[in-house]
Amino acid sequence: MDSLYGLPMSRILPRKRSMPNLTGESSRPRGTLACKKCQTRIASKRSVLSWSFRGNLGKAALFTKVANVTLHKPTVLLMDSGAHTVQEFSCMRCATILGWTIVRAHEWPEKWKEGYSVLELGLLDEIDGPSPTPSIVVQQVATPQEEVAEPKVAAFQAYLQVASALSKGRRRVSSEMERARPSGPRAITPTPGTPPRQSMLRVQ
16 A cells, blocks of 8 residues: 555655654763863763853853862852852863852852852863763862851951952041041130138237
């Protein structure tokens, strides 16, 4: 039976589709970003949240996860969108600074960035290979001499930076209590003296 109602069977019956090979080499995700200096796999392009970020060297991107990096001591970074507590990270093999991880956003509209990482695209190359192995644990630099900043201390430092940035170029108006008082001798109005008492003698 080659036709049905005048239509060829090839247009009625669905074509068979071959199942993808889930165990072969071609099933691994492509589009891996690696360190430009040592070609260590850092992140996959599938984990990109936004390409519209800018770093210290130019274009950057926001990633959900990175691998094969070493985290450094937390610092407070003042961005255009507000103050953020970040941890810079470097390549685990060649120690090249590649970006930073957002630990805490001090502005409420920027809270969604917490836990994500910013990578400098100028320091990465796209290679044709598998994504970084998820089992690789991100190492953290921690020495007994270094003290990790507390969240409250970091928030206070960020507040001081924002306050100092806003106070530049503004003239401070002193209050009545802060105005300088006139200096010099003050005129003292003499008070009328009390007449001396006269002793009265009784004459006998």
